[in-house]
Structure formats: structure tokens, C-alpha cells
Amino acid sequence: MPAVQGAAKARRFFDSIAPWYDRINARIYKREWLERVRSEIRGPRVLDVGVGTGFTTGHLADSVGIDLSMEMLRRARHRGSLVRADFMMPPFRGSAFDTIVFAGSFYYMPNPRDAAGIAVDQLRPGGRVILLSPATLLLAGFVRVFSPREYREIFASNGFRDIRYERLNRAACLVIAEKP
Ligand SMILES: C[S@@+](CC[C@H](N)C(=O)[O-])C[C@H]1O[C@@H](n2cnc3c(N)ncnc32)[C@H](O)[C@@H]1O
Numbered sequence: 001m002p003a004v005q006g007a008a009k010a011r012r013f014f015d016s017i018a019p020w021y022d023r024i025n026a027r028i029y030k031r032e033w034l035e036r037v038r039s040e041i042r043g044p045r046v047l048d049v050g051v052g053t054g055f056t057t058g059h060l061a062d063s064v065g066i067d068l069s070m071e072m073l074r075r076a077r078h079r080g081s082l083v084r085a086d087f088m089m090p091p092f093r094g095s096a097f098d099t100i101v102f103a104g105s106f107y108y109m110p111n112p113r114d115a116a117g118i119a120v121d122q123l124r125p126g127g128r129v130i131l132l133s134p135a136t137l138l139l140a141g142f143v144r145v146f147s148p149r150e151y152r153e154i155f156a157s158n159g160f161r162d163i164r165y166e167r168l169n170r171a172a173c174l175v176i177a178e179k180p
Pocket of ligand 1: 010011025049072104108
């Protein structure tokens with residue numbers, strides 16, 4: 001069982017590391033991963049789940065960042081709106097977004113299939129999810145690491161199509177899936 005599992009633990013964990021988060025991130029997060037995620041974003045209406053300090057979508061005018069951790073949100077540099085909420089209980093009407101980004105956050109969702117089901121409800125037809133996630137089992141003691149097959153199953157079982165899994169390096173992967 002990974003160390004940070006469930007909403008309450010994730011919130012406490014990120015509240016506690018928020019003051020150092022950007023410095024930690026700068027050491028482990030590769031600039032080209034960020035560019036890869038950004039290059040796949042479509043449409044003006046973007047939801048960034050686990051927006052944290054605004055690393056991925058902070059430059060977009062119309063994006064919405066959602067996060068459990070008030071301490072992360074307090075430090076966020078973000079042009080769009082910020083909402084403190086749990087993605088598993090989203091405070092938005094359905095079909096509201098063109099793209100939903102989970103940059104380093106999908107594996108904190110308590111049930112990945114349910115999270116993909118919520119994502120499909122929140123996307124307009126033709127919209128997409130983009131995940132940046134760990135890909136090496138060396139990290140499995142800290143966070144959940146899904147295989148390409150598990151990602152396909154999680155998203156296909158919720159009606160997504162064109163599910164792409166791209167290995168970015170030994171540590172990280174990009175997953176993209178489209179809502180028909
Ligand atoms: C590793 S950080 C990623 C932050 C940012 N996306 C980035 O790329 O730097 C994960 C974030 O997901 C948030 N998070 C975890 N579970 C969540 C949930 N159920 N709903 C909303 N945010 C969540 C955490 O509070 C944390 O800020």
C-alpha cells in the first residue's frame with residue numbers, strides 16, 4: 001500500500017510539503033515533460049486536477065485548478081480560477097471541460113476507475129484527459145504505479161477511446177484518452 005493514499009492523507013501530506021514543493025519539483029520534474037503535457041492540451045476550458053502550485057496550467061487564462069490542499073493553492077501562481085475541492089466530488093456541472101489534466105495527481109485518486117468515470121462526465125464529447133504519472137515500479141512504495149494495460153482498462157471501461165500510453169523516460173509516462 002503506497003504511503004500517501006486517500007484524500008485526508010493526501011491533503012495533510014501536501015499541506016505539509018507545500019512550502020518546499022516547487023524546490024522539490026524542480027529536482028525531479030523534467031522541463032520537457034511539462035512541455036509535452038502542455039502541447040496536448042486542447043480547447044479553452046481546461047481543468048487541472050491537483051493543480052498544486054500551478055506548475056502546468058498556471059499560464060492559461062481560462063483554466064480551472066482544483067486541489068485538496070489549501071497550502072498548495074495559497075502558493076499557486078495561476079491566471080485562471082482556483083477551487084479547493086476533492087475531484088472525486090467535483091463542484092462543476094457536467095460536460096464543462098475540453099481537457100482534464102492530471103499532472104502528478106491521478107494516482108492519488110482513491111479509486112482510479114471511479115476517477116476516470118468522473119472525468120468522462122466532466123468532459124464535453126470529443127474532450128480528452130492527459131495524465132503525467134510515474135512509470136517505474138521503484139516508486140510503488142510511495143505512490144500507485146499503473147501498467148499500460150491497467151491504464152487502458154481504467155479508461156476503456158469508462159467509454160474512452162484512442163487511449164495512448166507514452167513512456168517519457170524510465171520514471172514517467174504520459175497517458176492520453178479521448179471521450180467519444
Ligand atoms: C504531486 S502534486 C502535483 C501538483 C501539480 N499538478 C504539479 O504538476 O506540480 C499532487 C496534487 O494533487 C492534489 N490532490 C490529491 N488528491 C486530490 C483530489 N482527490 N482532488 C484534488 N486534488 C488532489 C494534492 O493536494 C497535490 O497538490
